[in-house]
Amino acid sequence: MLRGFLLIILIVLLPFQLISNEKEFVADEYIMEHITDTYGWHITSFKGNTISIPLPVILFHDGKLVCFMSSKFHHGTEAYKGFVLGFTKKTKGKIVKLQGEDANLTGKLIKDKKYEWNTDFFDISISKNVCALFISIFLICWIFLSIAKTYKRNPNRAPKGFQGMLEVVILFVRDEIAIPLIGKYRYQKFLPYLLTLFFFILINNIMGLIPIFPGGANLSGNIAITMILALTTFFIVTFASNLHYWKHIFNPPGVPWWLKIPIPLIPFIELVGLLTKPFVLMIRLFANITAGHIIVLGFLGLIFIFGAMTPTAGILVSPISLIFYIFMGAIEILVAFIQAFIFTLLTALYVGMAIEN
Numbered sequence: 001m002l003r004g005f006l007l008i009i010l011i012v013l014l015p016f017q018l019i020s021n022e023k024e025f026v027a028d029e030y031i032m033e034h035i036t037d038t039y040g041w042h043i044t045s046f047k048g049n050t051i052s053i054p055l056p057v058i059l060f061h062d063g064k065l066v067c068f069m070s071s072k073f074h075h076g077t078e079a080y081k082g083f084v085l086g087f088t089k090k091t092k093g094k095i096v097k098l099q100g101e102d103a104n105l106t107g108k109l110i111k112d113k114k115y116e117w118n119t120d121f122f123d124i125s126i127s128k129n130v131c132a133l134f135i136s137i138f139l140i141c142w143i144f145l146s147i148a149k150t151y152k153r154n155p156n157r158a159p160k161g162f163q164g165m166l167e168v169v170i171l172f173v174r175d176e177i178a179i180p181l182i183g184k185y186r187y188q189k190f191l192p193y194l195l196t197l198f199f200f201i202l203i204n205n206i207m208g209l210i211p212i213f214p215g216g217a218n219l220s221g222n223i224a225i226t227m228i229l230a231l232t233t234f235f236i237v238t239f240a241s242n243l244h245y246w247k248h249i250f251n252p253p254g255v256p257w258w259l260k261i262p263i264p265l266i267p268f269i270e271l272v273g274l275l276t277k278p279f280v281l282m283i284r285l286f287a288n289i290t291a292g293h294i295i296v297l298g299f300l301g302l303i304f305i306f307g308a309m310t311p312t313a314g315i316l317v318s319p320i321s322l323i324f325y326i327f328m329g330a331i332e333i334l335v336a337f338i339q340a341f342i343f344t345l346l347t348a349l350y351v352g353m354a355i356e357n
Contacts, residue, residue, distance in 0.1 A: 030297070030301060031293075031297045031301065034216065034293065034297060035218045035221060035290055035294065035297075036093065036218070037129045037222065038093065038128045039055060039057055039070040039073070039085065039095065039125060039127055040052045040053065040054055040055050040071070040073075040075075040128065041053040041128050041213060041217075042128075043213060052071075052075070053213065054069040054070045054071035055069070055070050055125070055126045055127060055131055056068075056070075056126045057069065057070050057072075057083075057095065057125045057126075058124045058125050059083065059121050059122065059124075059125070060121060060122040060124065061097065061120075061121035066083070068080060070125075077108065078106070078107055078108055078109060079098060079106055079107065079109050081104060081106060082098045082102065082104050082106075083095055083096070083098070084098060084105075084109060084115075084117075086117070087109075087111050091117065091119075094119070095119075095123060095125070096117040096118065096119055097117060097118050097119070097120070097121060098115055098116065098117050099115075099117060099118060100116050102115060102116075129217055129218070129219050129222050129225070131217070132204070132207065132214070132217030133219060133225075135207070135214050136200065136204050136207060136219065139203055140196075140199055140200060140203060143166070143199075144199075147162075147163050147166060150163055151163075169198075169199075170195060173191075173194055173198055173344060174191060177194060177341075177344055177345055177348045178191050178194055178348055181345070181348040182348055182352045182355070183352065186355060190236075190240075190348070190351050193232075193347075194344050194347060194348055197229065197233075197343060197344050198340050198343075198344040199340075201220055201229070201285065201339060201340040201343055201344075202336060202337060202340040204217075204219045204225075205220050205289060205335070205336030205337075205339060205340060206336050208221065208289065208293065209296075209329065209332055209333065218289065218290065220285060220286075220289045220339075221286055221289035221290035222286070223282065223286045226281070226285045226286040229282070229285070229343070230278035231278055233278060233281060233350065234277065234278040236347075236351065237277075237347075237350045237351055237354045238354075240351060240354055240355055241354035241355065242354070242355055242356075244356065245353065245355070245356070248270070249267060249271060249274060250267045250270070250271075251267070277346075277350060281343060281346060281347075284339075284343075285339055285343055289339065292328070292331075292332045292335055295328055296325060296328050296329060296332060299321045299325045299328060300321060300325055302317055302321045303317055303318045303321050303322075
């Protein structure tokens with residue numbers, strides 16, 4: 001057990017140990033690099049060399065499809081066919097198209113030069129978060145298809161091992177979320193979506209806590225992902241709703257007529273509440289997961305911030321930072337389950353309200 005614990009500490013600290021060989025450790029840049037999307041999967045930096053996995057860059061510009069690997073940018077220091085990773089405050093980390101005599105430039109860039117650029121093209125690149133999305137989809141499909149095959153081969157045998165562990169979670173979502181909030185006779189139609197939501201959020205939350213590839217992507221802390229999940233819930237609730245649901249919104253019973261006619265104050269408030277539900281779902285998941293990553297990386301960053309002052313300070317701060325990291329890591333694992341549970345619970349609650357008679 002002690003060996004396993006020491007191995008986990010080594011794996012966790014390895015990226016920071018390697019980056020500490022750099023001339024300067026900039027904590028905010030390192031944290032933002034890990035919680036934002038990038039055109040390449042950064043692994044670590046060692047003695048001035050950046051180790052990363054290149055990803056496909058796919059751009060649609062002037063009616064043509066432009067495809068190349070993100071390694072052509074050489075970590076943002078070079079242009080390729082006039083495209084480059086932006087280095088100004090406004091364009092940093094984004095792909096921009098150079099104009100004028102630099103429109104077809106391939107090679108070194110001088111960052112203090114005043115380049116003209118535009119973003120008038122479609123960017124459908126396979127970025128770090130998109131790659132992480134494909135990995136999580138593959139994991140979900142592999143896990144549940146293999147479990148389904150096991151059930152078919154042994155229909156009358158009690159589940160064991162990993163299959164038994166997942167069955168406990170599936171029954172929990174069914175018996176403690178879907179049936180109580182949607183209804184015993186109506187939950188079957190929505191249970192597949194609820195299970196997909198729960199396991200998609202849970203797996204990506206846990207993957208984001210793993211500091212080495214294929215973990216480390218902040219997918220469930222990306223507001224575009226949480227927005228799509230929230231909008232999917234909103235559309236399912238809207239199209240599954242019945243007349244009784246809309247009557248309570250536009251003509252709520254028990255409300256004085258002067259609050260509904262001629263000034264529809266209560267219907268307006270109900271309609272605003274209807275639109276804010278997906279917004280709350282989106283922000284809650286995004287904010288909690290992103291904040292957790294920032295706090296965890298911040299504690300480890302303290303080691304190198306104090307170490308840059310004096311080696312003694314770095315040695316003294318290291319055990320304290322590591323203890324806080326382990327503590328916050330344990331809380332983050334708990335938060336990973338809680339956020340998946342809350343998102344699924346609220347989705348089931350909204351669906352239950354929409355189909356209630």
